[in-house]
Amino acid sequence: GPKVLQIPSHQIIDMGQMVTLNCDPVSNHLYFYWYKQILGQQMEFLVNFYNGKVMEKSKLFKDQFSVERPDGSYFTLKIQPTALEDSAVYFCASSFWGGSYEQYFGPGTRLTVL
């Protein structure tokens, strides 16, 4: 079936550095999402993105976070600067339709902030 790719699979960085997580969504999808999962906890919605704009974001989407998809390339999540509590697995998802329709998930990027 359709696949969402995420690069890298693991990232280790020092606190205060910038990190960019990359997502290659399903090719004809129009809606993009990021979710965060801290070890042992449930996956939590961060943000959704459509037509070049953030549609909705949760309280977890701090000011240090930003998303973009320049020129239809990777959908990215940038964290600048990173903090220890940003350590988690970040899942990207995409869907063709917005609203209550199937989201396809990537395998996640495990981010460790030291």
Add this chain to the structure above:
Amino acid sequence: QQQVRQSPQSLTVWEGETAILNCSYEDSTFDYFPWYWQFPRESPALLIAIRPVSNKKEDGRFTIFFNKREKKLSLHITDSQPGDSATYFCAASPTNTGKLTFGDGTVLTVKP
């Protein structure tokens, strides 16, 4: 307060038995309930989903039973197979948003 709760945390059944996974929710604006399954080292994938216009959704061996009044739903897996062993996530979202709220997951093990 956790908006979507799942039980049990883990479940073991024998091959051929029916596995029952439970889910409850708090937010009455939720109107789309997908179940995702995730195998080790793979992405979560949509298994089956239901909307409150119906109280049952069936797809092969997988059936969702939905009780809107009690804000509960359950996933029944009949004739369980070892290949069904995975983590199952119940999720929910309000009308016309893609903002999924996930439960903690149930780890299902099917023994041959």
